[in-house]
Amino acid sequence: MIILGVSASLRNKRFSYKNKLVEDLNKINSLSELNNFVKDQIKVTFSDMEKLNDKKLSFEEKYKELKKHKGDRGLSNSETALVYALWQASKEDNIKTDYLSLSNIFENENSEKLNHFKKKFLSCDALLVSGPVYFGDRGSLTQRMIEFLNSDKDCMKHAKNILYAGLAVGAKRNGGQETTLIFQTLDFLNLGCKVIGNGHDTTAQYGGTLVAGDIGKLVDDDYGIKTALSTGKNLGEVLNKIDLKSEKDEKNSKDHRCNIFVLQDNKNQECTNIVESLVKNYKDKKVSFKIFKVFKEQVHKCIACDICPISYGDRKEYRCIINNKDDFFKKNHEEIINCDSFIFAAYSGTNFINIKTNYQQFIERTRYLRRDDYMIGDKLVTSLILSEVNSNRNLHIRILTSLMRHHNILTKPILVFKNANTYINIENIKKQFIDFFKTAVKVKKDKNKVNEYKPVGYEISLEKFLLKKKNKS
Ligand SMILES: Cc1cc2nc3c(=O)[nH]c(=O)nc-3n(C[C@H](O)[C@H](O)[C@H](O)COP(=O)(O)O)c2cc1C
Numbered sequence: 001m002i003i004l005g006v007s008a009s010l011r012n013k014r015f016s017y018k019n020k021l022v023e024d025l026n027k028i029n030s031l032s033e034l035n036n037f038v039k040d041q042i043k044v045t046f047s048d049m050e051k052l053n054d055k056k057l058s059f060e061e062k063y064k065e066l067k068k069h070k071g072d073r074g075l076s077n078s079e080t081a082l083v084y085a086l087w088q089a090s091k092e093d094n095i096k097t098d099y100l101s102l103s104n105i106f107e108n109e110n111s112e113k114l115n116h117f118k119k120k121f122l123s124c125d126a127l128l129v130s131g132p133v134y135f136g137d138r139g140s141l142t143q144r145m146i147e148f149l150n151s152d153k154d155c156m157k158h159a160k161n162i163l164y165a166g167l168a169v170g171a172k173r174n175g176g177q178e179t180t181l182i183f184q185t186l187d188f189l190n191l192g193c194k195v196i197g198n199g200h201d202t203t204a205q206y207g208g209t210l211v212a213g214d215i216g217k218l219v220d221d222d223y224g225i226k227t228a229l230s231t232g233k234n235l236g237e238v239l240n241k242i243d244l245k246s247e248k249d250e251k252n253s254k255d256h257r258c259n260i261f262v263l264q265d266n267k268n269q270e271c272t273n274i275v276e277s278l279v280k281n282y283k284d285k286k287v288s289f290k291i292f293k294v295f296k297e298q299v300h301k302c303i304a305c306d307i308c309p310i311s312y313g314d315r316k317e318y319r320c321i322i323n324n325k326d327d328f329f330k331k332n333h334e335e336i337i338n339c340d341s342f343i344f345a346a347y348s349g350t351n352f353i354n355i356k357t358n359y360q361q362f363i364e365r366t367r368y369l370r371r372d373d374y375m376i377g378d379k380l381v382t383s384l385i386l387s388e389v390n391s392n393r394n395l396h397i398r399i400l401t402s403l404m405r406h407h408n409i410l411t412k413p414i415l416v417f418k419n420a421n422t423y424i425n426i427e428n429i430k431k432q433f434i435d436f437f438k439t440a441v442k443v444k445k446d447k448n449k450v451n452e453y454k455p456v457g458y459e460i461s462l463e464k465f466l467l468k469k470k471n472k473s
Contacts, residue, residue, distance in 0.1 A: 001094050001239045003232075004124035005086045008102045008131030008141040009169075011215065013045055013074030015104040017116065020072065021079075022099050025087045031229075034087050035219070038080055042216040045074035049215075071104065077212040081167045082130035084225050085208060085232030089128070092236025098124065102131075106144040114148065121149070122158050125245070126235050127193070129184065130167040130208070130228075136176025137183055146187050160192035161244040163409075165235045166206070167228050171213030181206040182401060185410065189400070194244065194439065195410040199234035200374055200451035202227045204407040238409060241378070241444045249286070249441040256287045256441050259339040260384070264346040264357035264395075265295045271347040271386040274416060274423070278433045287437050290335060295356045297328040302364035309372045312468050320368035328358070329365055337375055341440035343414075344399045345384040348391040359395070363402050370406050374451040377407030380440040384414040384433075386423075407451055409443065411436055 007014070014021050028034050048069065052062045075083065079101075086097045098120060105117045121127070131142045149155045166184050168177040185195050185206065197206045202223075208231045210224030211217075218224070260279070265271045272293060279289045300322045309319035318333035329336065349355050369375040383399035396413035403410060414432050417424045455462045 001125040002096050002098055002123060003086065003089050003126045003128055003235055003239070004098045004100065004120055005082045005128040005130065006100050006102050006145070007076065007079045007082050008129060008139055008145065009076045009078040010103050010107060010139075010141065011076040011132075012071075012079055012101040012103045013041075013048075013069075013076055014071060014079055014099070015101040016071035017104065018072065019070075019099075021083070022086070022097050025083065025097065026090065028087060034084070038075065038083060038219060041073065041075040042080075042219065045076075045215055048074060071101070076215060077169045077210070077218045078130045078132055078167075080212075080218045081169050081208055081210045081224075081228045082128065084228040085128055085130070085165075085167055085235070088229040088232035089236040090232075092233065093240055095236045095239065102141040102145055106141050106148070109144075117145075117148070118152065118155060121155055124162060126163040126165070126239055127188075128165050128167070128232070128235060130169070131180075133168050133170035133176045133180045136179045138180055142184065146184075146191075149191060150187075156191065159188075162193055163235060163238060163242075163244070164188040164193040164195050165197065165231050167208030167210065167231060169210045169212050169218065169224075171211070173211050175211070177209035177211075178206050181209070182397070185400070185404075186397065189410060189412045192412060194242075194380070195404075196234055196238050197231070197404045197407075198227045199230040199237070200377070200407050200453060201233070202230040203454065203456050204370075204374065204377070204405055206401070206404055207231050241446070242380075242409070242439075242442050244439065244442065246442065250444055254286050256340045256437070257290065257338065258287055258437070258440065259290050259292065259336065259342040260345055261292045261294050261342065261362065262345045263294050263359040263362050264348075264355060265293075266347050266349060266356075267354040269293075270418075271345055271384075274386055274426075274429075275345050275384065278430065281430065282433065282437070284434075284437065286441060290339070292328075292332065292336075294328060294358050294362050297358060298324070298326045299328045299358040299361040299365060300324055301361050302367055304367075309368045312372070315372070315375055319372060320365065322365070328362070329368075337369065339376075339379070340443070340445060341380045341437070342376070343382055343384050343436075344403070346386075346395050346399070348385050348387040348393045348395050350388050350391045363399075366402075366406065371453050371455070373453050374407040377451055378443075378446075378449070379408055380411060380436070380443050381406075381408040382411045382414055382436055384416075386416045386418060389417055389419045389424075411439060 168180040208228035305321045
């Protein structure tokens with residue numbers, strides 16, 4: 001399996017097609033060796049720049065001079081982030097890595113460069129994009145790549161069979177790294193890619209989030225580097241769980257069970273009706289469904305207790321502190337976790353007249369599942385929204401960002417648009433629903449794999465976590 005890492009900064013130093021970055025990384029065996037490699041490359045970057053400082057050139061002249069280098073040494077911040085993620089990914093089974101600088105493709109485009117990019121893209125099983133944050137969003141090189149991918153039929157076809165993950169580098173903490181990653185996630189989902197974030201070892205967020213302004217600064221951001229390493233590891237691990245190109249389903253896909261949770265609906269239960277009709281018309285008997293009408297249930301709010309989950313043990317045991325006998329999670333815990341894929345569905349109206357909802361309570365109550373070693377993680381998931389035109393509530397985005405925190409594999413949201421009591425795109429939705437399961441049955445089931453949840457920012461939970469580890473050993 002090949003992961004293609006692309007760096008999307010105009011400050012890239014490794015822009016030559018022939019540079020040996022991947023070969024160099026393959027020779028590195030430990031993280032401390034990698035840190036030394038990065039530091040050496042940054043020294044090279046600085047010495048190239050300092051040599052120019054002696055010449056008293058204007059900034060523009062220096063920029064031109066730097067471009068005259070062969071593009072085979074040094075590292076920009078985005079490249080440094082990518083190096084950490086690619087190196088970590090290459091340590092997973094069956095993973096090979098490849099690298100391309102987007103500055104050499106999209107800065108001054110021509111057909112030869114575009115063909116080179118296309119060839120690399122069509123040979124990859126996963127795309128890892130690292131780029132700077134510009135105004136809380138991507139830079140123009142990433143944007144141009146997305147436009148190109150989205151205008152080339154071969155690339156669009158291939159995109160459906162690959163995984164995507166991202167790394168974002170900003171000069172500031174909270175500079176928009178997460179917004180950049182979330183917006184990119186949406187673009188790559190729209191292209192048909194399956195999307196993942198960083199791994200459970202760095203609390204399952206939206207990918208690598210790194211802080212670095214001046215060139216070379218990234219090496220000081222220990223936590224950011226961890227998120228990059230973890231994104232690479234997650235990409236490698238998930239690639240080993242799902243072969244998107246294969247026509248074959250997973251061995252035991254016959255017993256695939258999908259849970260559909262309808263979290264919000266209107267008086268006529270239109271969202272539920274659509275879900276029921278999609279399920280009824282789904283002919284492949286491999287998949288069984290359970291539809292939960294959550295909007296009709298009692299879902300207690302999360303009280304944000306310090307000890308969530310209340311204990312560790314058998315996963316079948318309900319372990320949230322909320323103990324009301326009519327509470328949805330208390331009543332249905334075993335059924336909720338018994339699934340191989342799941343969908344969160346909701347009706348999105350222009351107002352809340354006649355809308356019944358447990359959306360927010362439901363999402364927040366899944367905390368005990370997440371904190372119990374990502375109990376519903378590692379599955380293919382999506383959202384299914386029946387949206388009145390102009391409702392603009394972005395539920396499809398909110399659901400996906402919450403699901404990424406559960407360590408899941410995201411697919412394109414299923415959005416049904418309703419205008420004056422007509423569902424505008426229902427035929428397309430039927431196809432999308434079927435496509436979801438074509439992919440879902442390919443995800444390997446590994447019931448014994450545990451993604452350890454590490455409490456970050458919670459002292460009491462951390463104490464409990466350390467005690468659990470001590471008792472285990
Ligand atoms: C046009 C522009 C806009 C920027 N906007 C942001 C921003 O919104 N948030 C942020 O944290 N950094 C911002 N930065 C800083 C870059 O993201 C940061 O310097 C990053 O390290 C660049 O990565 P690179 O060295 O690989 O180019 C901006 C930089 C430029 C040039």
